[in-house]
Amino acid sequence: MSEQTMSCPKCGEGMNHQASKLVYPLTEAEAARMTPALDGVIEDVFACPGCGWIRSQRAGDKNDD
Numbered sequence: 001m002s003e004q005t006m007s008c009p010k011c012g013e014g015m016n017h018q019a020s021k022l023v024y025p026l027t028e029a030e031a032a033r034m035t036p037a038l039d040g041v042i043e044d045v046f047a048c049p050g051c052g053w054i055r056s057q058r059a060g061d062k063n064d065d
């Protein structure tokens with residue numbers, strides 16, 4: 001179960017994990033868990049193949065909804 005899945009909030013289509021990018025931490029909480037070797041936090045970008053909706057999410061954020 002290593003693959004992340006996310007449904008498009010617009011059309012409900014399964015979104016594709018498009019990219020992971022390194023971003024600078026915005027909060028102390030993020031800074032606390034940032035990857036030391038990378039000097040930042042990873043943000044995952046998802047794209048919907050149905051409508052083109054793009055969504056990004058910080059790695060480590062656990063949304064159980």
Ligand SMILES: [Zn+2]
Binds near residue numbers: 009010012049050052
């Ligand atoms: Zn969509």
